[in-house]
Amino acid sequence: MNISIFGLGYVGAVSLACLARDGHRVVGVDIDPTKLGLIRDGKSPVIEEGIQEVMAEAVGSGRVTVTDSAADAVRDTDLSFVCVGTPSAGNGSQDLTAMRRLSEELAAALKAKDAFHSIIIRSTIEPGTIVDVIEPILEAGSGKESGQDFGLGFQPEFLREGSSIKDYDNPPMTVVGANAERTITQLRDLFGELPGEFFETDIGTAECLKYACNAFHAVKVTFANEIGRVAQSVGVDSRKVMSLLCEDHSLNISKAYLRPGFAFGGSCLPKDVRALLYVARSRDVELPMLAGLIPSNNQHIEHALDDILARGTRKIGFLGLSFKSGTDDLRESPLLTLAEQLIGKGMELKIYDPEVNVARLIGANRKYLEESIPHIASLMEQSAEAVLEHADVVVVGLSDAPIIDALHAHCRPDHYVLDLVSLRDAESLRGTYRGVCW
Numbered sequence: 001m002n003i004s005i006f007g008l009g010y011v012g013a014v015s016l017a018c019l020a021r022d023g024h025r026v027v028g029v030d031i032d033p034t035k036l037g038l039i040r041d042g043k044s045p046v047i048e049e050g051i052q053e054v055m056a057e058a059v060g061s062g063r064v065t066v067t068d069s070a071a072d073a074v075r076d077t078d079l080s081f082v083c084v085g086t087p088s089a090g091n092g093s094q095d096l097t098a099m100r101r102l103s104e105e106l107a108a109a110l111k112a113k114d115a116f117h118s119i120i121i122r123s124t125i126e127p128g129t130i131v132d133v134i135e136p137i138l139e140a141g142s143g144k145e146s147g148q149d150f151g152l153g154f155q156p157e158f159l160r161e162g163s164s165i166k167d168y169d170n171p172p173m174t175v176v177g178a179n180a181e182r183t184i185t186q187l188r189d190l191f192g193e194l195p196g197e198f199f200e201t202d203i204g205t206a207e208c209l210k211y212a213c214n215a216f217h218a219v220k221v222t223f224a225n226e227i228g229r230v231a232q233s234v235g236v237d238s239r240k241v242m243s244l245l246c247e248d249h250s251l252n253i254s255k256a257y258l259r260p261g262f263a264f265g266g267s268c269l270p271k272d273v274r275a276l277l278y279v280a281r282s283r284d285v286e287l288p289m290l291a292g293l294i295p296s297n298n299q300h301i302e303h304a305l306d307d308i309l310a311r312g313t314r315k316i317g318f319l320g321l322s323f324k325s326g327t328d329d330l331r332e333s334p335l336l337t338l339a340e341q342l343i344g345k346g347m348e349l350k351i352y353d354p355e356v357n358v359a360r361l362i363g364a365n366r367k368y369l370e371e372s373i374p375h376i377a378s379l380m381e382q383s384a385e386a387v388l389e390h391a392d393v394v395v396v397g398l399s400d401a402p403i404i405d406a407l408h409a410h411c412r413p414d415h416y417v418l419d420l421v422s423l424r425d426a427e428s429l430r431g432t433y434r435g436v437c438w
Helices: 010-021 033-040 051-060 070-075 097-111 129-142 164-169 181-191 203-233 238-245 269-282 293-309 334-344 363-372 384-390 401-410
Strands: 002-006 025-029 064-067 079-082 117-121 150-154 173-178 197-201 315-319 348-352 393-396 416-419 432-435
Touching: 002 010, 002 070, 010 025, 010 033, 010 051, 010 164, 025 070, 033 051, 033 064, 051 164, 070 097, 079 097, 079 181, 097 129, 117 129, 117 173, 117 181, 129 150, 129 203, 150 181, 150 203, 173 181, 173 203, 181 197, 197 203, 203 238, 203 269, 269 293, 293 334, 293 393, 293 416, 315 334, 315 384, 315 401, 334 348, 334 363, 348 384, 384 401, 393 401
Parallel strands: 002 025, 002 079, 025 064, 079 117, 117 150, 173 197, 315 348, 315 393, 393 416, 416 432
Antiparallel strands: 150 173
């Protein structure tokens, strides 16, 4: 394949060397003459284990050329990867100066080219940047239609400094968001044989994925270090703790809990987070990330509350009250907290939960409910249908099949459905649908 790479920094240089190594003809483009000179001489502009040897071999094969001309690079290739820098501005936003300037040059190059050309952004950019910033520049400057006359997309890279060649050859997955099938086909031909599954998605999802991955990596490092500090303070070897934590592939190192939904609750998580924070405070150990768990969880409940109140109606229905399906445990249920706040604001609330029978509740569960909403019995209904008949806004907090079936059968066009559980077949509901955070 004939490929051009714009920006010969870390990602661009590694990509150029590996693509040429694999037999493709690659044109490297940069405004820095020093980088261009180094590559012409078979040397890498970045320091990385093994990169000098791969670069020397690639350049020696005759499959690598370099230039500072975007027009020449686009003319002579079929697919362009954009790897220019997007550094942080003072307020934390991205500086898109280089990206905007290059987009204008690419637009002029597309205007002068008759054949279909694909442009894939690999620079880390804020979600929406391609559609809101880059695509308008390309279309206005080229006079062509994105997705029809040229392809445009985003492919996040998963290269770690120090092991980028190994990571290039063994990606955990390949993710491509693009607006043209021809572009998807080019990238599948290019990367489809690499280890890891090839995923095709929309551009916005691909853009956001890169941030989600890096944030998750930062969360894991910070979590391990905070556990390390509190464990050290009580005389425990945190390495042993975290080693055992990682042995659990059902809940800990798994997909469990990593799905957007409603706030956490129940008898364990809130209590144990507070207890851990107390242990740390009592030993003068600061845990900023873990200390943010409860406030962040409360903010998620406030987010749902604001959405409900914005509907401008007093008739609210809850399908679910316990903190998860299959239990009558109401202790620190975020649904119960949300219900309490709505009642406090004068909303007319009706609730159905197949597992919650006020007359049968005993012990700590009954005591908790009586302290939270002492008149709860008057709000409970015997069926989901009764709740749906009453409500203008329906809050779905349980994913039990009978509840979901009733919702699909009895939802009205005037219903506003706030989904906390990721309903199946939500698109078939007759009402207005919204996910709590999707």
